Every structure is written in structure tokens, then in C-alpha cells.
Amino acid sequence: MTNRTYPLSPSTGGRRLQPLSLLSASMDKTMILWAPEEASGVWVEQVRVGEVGGNTLGFYGCQMGPDGSMIVAHAFHGALHLWHKRQDREWSPGVVMSGHFNAVQDLSWDPEGEYLLSVGSDQTARLLTPWKQKDGTQTSWHEISRPQIHGYDMQCLATVGRFQFVSGADEKVLRVFRAPRNFVENFANISGASLDKLLASSDAADLPEGASTPALGLSNKAVFQGDLAPKIHEQQEQLSCVSDQYRETYFHPLNLTEPPPEDHLLQNTLWPEVQKLYGHGFEMYCLASDSANTVVASACKASKAEHAAVMLWSSASWRQLQSLPCHALTVTQMAFSPDAQLLLAVSRDRTWSLWRRDPPTPDSAEPNFSMYTHTDKDTAVHSRIIWSCDWSPDSRYFVTSSRDKKVIVWGPCVLGTPGVPTPGVHHCSSILDVGDSATAVAFCPELCSDDSYLMAVGLDSGKILLYKWSPPQEPTGGHDWTKCAETDLVQSHTLTVKRLRWRPRAGRAGQGELASAGADHAVKIFNVNRHTLEAND
Incomplete structure (x- = not known):
């Protein structure tokens, strides 16, 4: 004491x-x-x-x-x-600040950019959204839900639609979660969004009220309206005879107009688990979902080619669609192109692979992907592990960043006629040396005012750099990179930048927000100002 x-x-x-x-x-x-x-x-x-x-x-x-x-x-x-x-x-x-107490491994915006989900080695998933205080003069970001409290360190997540996500941890299982009705109602109260529209987008007809966690369990059970009264009565009977440490966490509905305190976050803001996905042989490492909300790609830790295959899952039935073998070591990150036609994977083996979505067949409407192109030990440009990748908003180019301190743009990617050999995809940018291991990279979803591409690069040191990139007139030549800005000592993470994600919303670059996850336990959200970028050109 x-x-x-x-x-x-x-x-x-x-x-x-x-x-x-x-x-x-x-x-x-x-x-x-x-x-x-x-x-x-x-x-x-x-x-x-x-x-x-x-x-x-x-x-x-x-x-x-x-x-x-x-x-x-x-x-x-x-x-x-x-x-x-x-x-x-x-x-x-009272309302306080909250956050992860171990490394933040991954984060993702919802498709509308109204909230941010993050997962970390503290074995939690946390949901943040802007909250406008009662006087209306100040808006701040707060945690309003803790959808998953796990028994394993969490490594990755992917949002599937407005109120559903898949998470992966240091276990061989993927878990799918869906928002309960009580969260949707409280999210509307706190964010100011229309409740009717939110309920319509989340198919509210069969939503449970909330979720509870069984004693010593890892799966969040759905709690429906009819379950609430019996559970509360049962809890009152068991308080005197069951250890507080091991008894079930019971759900109590909340009516919130401000972010909940820690005790409610721990107990009353869980999301029900709706599916488990089995198939990987080792701990989960990375996830990605397409913009059409039809496919989820997953990969696990691997030291052999047989375990390094990417698995595809249908978000409609949650059955495994395909296994895509190519890499020899762990796939470190994946990204679907914004038009959902291509899947990019990068790996510890220093190569990347590109997969294309095939047209549906008369026999099946399920998505199917086939090899488009890839690099190997002879054609690879990176000399160390490739940590991160992302797509340009027009799906023409993709970028890779590596421990070798290099950031490279590849493309253009042009989909030809199915069955006809496709041209190889080569690096179309000059090789950018950022001076430190480039652990995260992200294209801004909107073009700059001069139609160039804006890109954020996260470093092992914790610093974040902003660059503009314009396709050069001559392949791999010309001054195609322009440094715009970088975080100072106060703004930077103190440890490795693990993930970068731009907020998906309309508007020119500089009007958006950039979220970063760090090994220093922090989630940071930056306002990127267009006028500042132009002043630094």
C-alpha cells in the first residue's frame, strides 16, 4: 500500500x-x-x-x-x-488521458476516418476518437473503447468496414470483432455523428448490446438485451464466493456523453468476438484488408518458405480462400491497392511480391488472386529487410522502405488482359537514402496542389520525415524527391516508428492528419499543413 x-x-x-x-x-x-x-x-x-x-x-x-x-x-x-x-x-x-503501456505495433483508421484503432504489446486494442468538450472551444483525442483485452501480445490489425476489425497476436489464430450496439450509440453521442446512419451502416438488426469475458478466457462473448438482468443478479450472488481476480467480467450498458473512465474501459467497452480464423503455423505478424471490404490478407512469422505464404480470407464467410506462396521468410507488411485490384507483400527476404485480382468465374464469385510479378535475389534492389510498403492513391505506384535506409517507388502498375504476360515492374524513382533504417512509410491519400505525391517516412530513431515525389521524365533519374518537413525532438517518437497511416478523408494534402505508432508506447496524430509544406519547398 x-x-x-x-x-x-x-x-x-x-x-x-x-x-x-x-x-x-x-x-x-x-x-x-x-x-x-x-x-x-x-x-x-x-x-x-x-x-x-x-x-x-x-x-x-x-x-x-x-x-x-x-x-x-x-x-x-x-x-x-x-x-x-x-x-x-x-x-x-473524471476524464483523463490514456494510452498503451508497451510498444504500439499497428494502427488503422476506420474507412470514414472518424476513429483510430491501435494494438500493442500491452495485449490491448484501443479505439480513439475526437471529443469536443461541453464548452465547444476545445477538441481532443480520447480513448472511448477498449475492444479487445487479450492474453497475448498483439501485433497487427485490419479494419473491415465501419465497425468490424480483425486482429492478430502472438498466437496462431486470427480473431474477428464486431462493434456492439452500446458502442455505436455512445460513439454517436461523443463524436456527434448521426446515430441512424451509424446503425444503418452497422446492420443493427442483430447487434448484441455488448460483450463480456469469461473467467480465464480469451474470447469476448456477446451479451444480448435479454442476458443483462440475469447476469447482474448472478454477479451479485457470486461476489462473496468467487475470487475477484478470476471471475467473469460482466458487461453493464453505458450512456456516455464524454470519454469513459478507466474502469469502464476495462469492463464495459469490449467488442464481441464473432469468428476465429485458423490456418497459420506460427505467431501472427501482419494483416491487410481491401477497400471493397471483401478480402483480408494475413501472414505469420516464418523461417521457411512453407510458412511464409500469405493467406486470403473472405470477409463475407470468413473461410480461407487461398494460400499465396512466394517468400522464403516472414512477410513483414502487406497493402492492397486503393482500387482493390492488387496486393503487395514485402518480406524479410528483401524481396516483394505483387498479386492481381482475377475476374470472377462462372463457378464462383469469391475473389481469386494470382501472381502479377515479384523480385528475387537477382532483381532485388534492397539489401536488407524490407520493413514497410504502401500504395499511391491512384494505384499506379507503390513504395517500399528498408533497413538499408532506402526508400524506393516502383511502377507504374498497369493491369493488362488476363492471361497475357504482364510487363515487369521496376523502380521508377531515384533511390532515396534517409540516413537511418526506414521502418514505416505511407502515401498521403490525396495529391498535393502541384499534383505531386506526398509521403511520410518513419525512422528507427523515432523521427518522421515528409517528402514530395514526382515521377521523373527519365527513368530512375532527375530530382524527383523534395524534402518538405521533419519532426523535431519534441514531436518525434523516442523509439522506433512502427506504423504510419494517413487519415482517409477528402481534401488536398496538408488538410489531413497523419497517425503514427511507436515502440515508445505512444500513438501520435499530426496535423499536416499545406501552407507549411509549400513554404519549405
């Missing part, structure tokens, strides 16, 4: 501004404010706040506000908790 004493408030001429009190934080998940009785001088409990249930191990430290009206504490996993004393002298939870 950690104790803090507050015999005096901040001094103003030696006057006492609040009574003598003692605040204690404990691993029993509670905070207690103690004070002596005037008559006896015996210290007695005045206020008790904290969590009931939830996936946490208690509090490690606490602090009281100068005037005694606020209590802040940090939990076992680093989360902050805040309580305010209201005018009726009751204590209520």
Missing part, C-alpha cells in the same frame, strides 16, 4: 486551507481518504473510490489536489484514474 499525507494545503501565510487527511492507494483496487474524528482523534474512513472488478491489479500511487477536491491515482499497468468531488460532496470519475 502506498500512502500520502496532506497535513496542510499550500501555505498562504501559514493558514490551513483544508483539514488534516491521509490518502492511501492499495492493490485491492480502492483509494481511501482518511481523517481523524474531532472527538476521539481516531482515524476513520471518509471516502472510498476505485474499481469493482475489471482487468487490473490495483493502484500503485496516488495524489490529492491542493484544495482536496481531486484525487488522481495510477494503476498497476500505468493507467491514470481521476475523481472529482462534486457540490453534493459525492465523488465521481
Whole structure:
């Protein structure tokens, strides 16, 4: 137990501004404010706040506000908790910052760009969205849901439509999650979006109310309206006879107009798991989904070619469609072209492969992909592991970045007639040396005002660079790269940039936002200003 004493408030001429009190934080998940009785001088409990249930191990430290009206504490996993004393002298939870407490491995925007999902080695998936405060003067990003709390370190995710995503962790199974009705309603309240439109887009007819996690389980079970009353009654009966550490986490519906506190995030914002996907032989490493929301591609850790194949899954039936063998080592990242016609994969074996979507056949309407082109040990340009890749918004070019400090644009990619040999795809940019291992790269989804392409590059050092790229008149020649900006010491991550994603919304480059995930436990969102870019040209 950690104790803090507050015999005096901040001094103003030696006057006492609040009574003598003692605040204690404990691993029993509670905070207690103690004070002596005037008559006896015996210290007695005045206020008790904290969590009931939830996936946490208690509090490690606490602090009281100068005037005694606020209590802040940090939990076992680093989360902050805040309580305010209201005018009726009751204590209520307050909105605080939250975030991952280990490396953030992957992130993805929803197709409309209204929220951001991230997964990390802290075994959680977290959902962030902008929240406009009551006075309307300030908008800030907050976590409003923790869809998955897992038993394995999480490595990758892919959004499939507005309210569905697939996640992969240090296990051989992929898990599919779908938003419950309670989340959709609260998301509308907090973000200001139209609830009717959200429910229409999420096929609300069969949505459960929420989700709960069985004791010692890894799968979130759906909770429907008819299940709520029995579960609450059952919980009350079991509180005295079942260990808090291992009993089931029960769902209670929320009616939110502001981001929920940590205890609600842990217990009442889970998404139900709707499917498990089996087929990989080792831990999951990367995922990608197409813009048509029809196919999900997955890859696992591999030291042999037989395990390095990319697997394709139908998002309609969640059955395995194909296995695409090409690489000899782990596929590190994949990306579908914006027009959903091509799938790009890059690998530890220093090569990339490109797969094309074939026309549907009379026998099957399911998507089918075949080899378009690839590099091998003789045609590879990168000399070290390729970490990242992405597509230009017009699906003509793709970019790769590597540990060899090189960033290279390839293309143009022109789909010919099926069955006719396709021309090879070569690098069409000069080789950009960024001076450090290039661990993440992303094309902006909109062209710049001069019709050039805007690109963000993340480095192993934590810095993020912005470049404009224009296809040169002569292949692999000319000054096709223009550096626009870079993050300074304060803006940069302190460790490796793991992933970069531009917010998908209309408008010219500079009006968008760039999200980055870092090994330093941080998710950062940058406003990229067009006028700043033009000033640096």
C-alpha cells in the first residue's frame, strides 16, 4: 500500500486551507481518504473510490489536489484514474488521458476516418476518437473503447468496414470483432455523428448490446438485451464466493456523453468476438484488408518458405480462400491497392511480391488472386529487410522502405488482359537514402496542389520525415524527391516508428492528419499543413 499525507494545503501565510487527511492507494483496487474524528482523534474512513472488478491489479500511487477536491491515482499497468468531488460532496470519475503501456505495433483508421484503432504489446486494442468538450472551444483525442483485452501480445490489425476489425497476436489464430450496439450509440453521442446512419451502416438488426469475458478466457462473448438482468443478479450472488481476480467480467450498458473512465474501459467497452480464423503455423505478424471490404490478407512469422505464404480470407464467410506462396521468410507488411485490384507483400527476404485480382468465374464469385510479378535475389534492389510498403492513391505506384535506409517507388502498375504476360515492374524513382533504417512509410491519400505525391517516412530513431515525389521524365533519374518537413525532438517518437497511416478523408494534402505508432508506447496524430509544406519547398 502506498500512502500520502496532506497535513496542510499550500501555505498562504501559514493558514490551513483544508483539514488534516491521509490518502492511501492499495492493490485491492480502492483509494481511501482518511481523517481523524474531532472527538476521539481516531482515524476513520471518509471516502472510498476505485474499481469493482475489471482487468487490473490495483493502484500503485496516488495524489490529492491542493484544495482536496481531486484525487488522481495510477494503476498497476500505468493507467491514470481521476475523481472529482462534486457540490453534493459525492465523488465521481473524471476524464483523463490514456494510452498503451508497451510498444504500439499497428494502427488503422476506420474507412470514414472518424476513429483510430491501435494494438500493442500491452495485449490491448484501443479505439480513439475526437471529443469536443461541453464548452465547444476545445477538441481532443480520447480513448472511448477498449475492444479487445487479450492474453497475448498483439501485433497487427485490419479494419473491415465501419465497425468490424480483425486482429492478430502472438498466437496462431486470427480473431474477428464486431462493434456492439452500446458502442455505436455512445460513439454517436461523443463524436456527434448521426446515430441512424451509424446503425444503418452497422446492420443493427442483430447487434448484441455488448460483450463480456469469461473467467480465464480469451474470447469476448456477446451479451444480448435479454442476458443483462440475469447476469447482474448472478454477479451479485457470486461476489462473496468467487475470487475477484478470476471471475467473469460482466458487461453493464453505458450512456456516455464524454470519454469513459478507466474502469469502464476495462469492463464495459469490449467488442464481441464473432469468428476465429485458423490456418497459420506460427505467431501472427501482419494483416491487410481491401477497400471493397471483401478480402483480408494475413501472414505469420516464418523461417521457411512453407510458412511464409500469405493467406486470403473472405470477409463475407470468413473461410480461407487461398494460400499465396512466394517468400522464403516472414512477410513483414502487406497493402492492397486503393482500387482493390492488387496486393503487395514485402518480406524479410528483401524481396516483394505483387498479386492481381482475377475476374470472377462462372463457378464462383469469391475473389481469386494470382501472381502479377515479384523480385528475387537477382532483381532485388534492397539489401536488407524490407520493413514497410504502401500504395499511391491512384494505384499506379507503390513504395517500399528498408533497413538499408532506402526508400524506393516502383511502377507504374498497369493491369493488362488476363492471361497475357504482364510487363515487369521496376523502380521508377531515384533511390532515396534517409540516413537511418526506414521502418514505416505511407502515401498521403490525396495529391498535393502541384499534383505531386506526398509521403511520410518513419525512422528507427523515432523521427518522421515528409517528402514530395514526382515521377521523373527519365527513368530512375532527375530530382524527383523534395524534402518538405521533419519532426523535431519534441514531436518525434523516442523509439522506433512502427506504423504510419494517413487519415482517409477528402481534401488536398496538408488538410489531413497523419497517425503514427511507436515502440515508445505512444500513438501520435499530426496535423499536416499545406501552407507549411509549400513554404519549405
